[in-house]
Amino acid sequence: MEIPDPHQLSRRERQIMDLFFQHGELSAQAVQEQLPDAPGYATVRSLLRILEEKGHLSHSKSGRQFIYRPVAGVEKVKHQRLNHLLRTFFGGSISEAVAAFIQDPDNDLRPEELEELDKIIREARDK
Structure with a gap:
């Protein structure tokens, strides 16, 4: 199934979709209550x-x-x-993407995160 392009969404539509990805199912009232500067x-x-x-979206x-x-x-x-x-x-x-993230001085990776990355790379090599 082809997913509709998220880049075809307005800022407000993306905010709403983010709510659904965080919470799953929502009513219109719940969406309104959780939107910043809600319309x-x-x-x-x-x-x-x-x-x-x-x-x-779909609804029931x-x-x-x-x-x-x-x-x-x-x-x-x-x-x-x-x-x-x-x-x-x-x-x-x-x-390149991983290197850009790891080398960014604003990203303070914890030792356990580096260990997890190392584990993922080792598992990928073993495939």
Whole structure:
């Protein structure tokens, strides 16, 4: 299944999708309560309808409420976004991306994180 392009979303639509990836299913009211500088309820409902039309959300009815959920799981979206980032900024090179992250002085990797990375690399070599 092809995931709709997240880059075709407005800033507010991305904020809403981030909420769904954090929480799973949400009602329009729950979305409105969790959005920073939330727009009115009618605007939130319109945004949810638009996201559904774009193929990012689906809904079911629970009593009088619509409950929305992302069409694609967070793992699938995470991989799609990571692949886009790799192609866009690193020419598809995982090693360049990892090196850029590790060598950035603002990223203070803890020893256990470095050990985990080392373990992942060793496992990849053994495949």
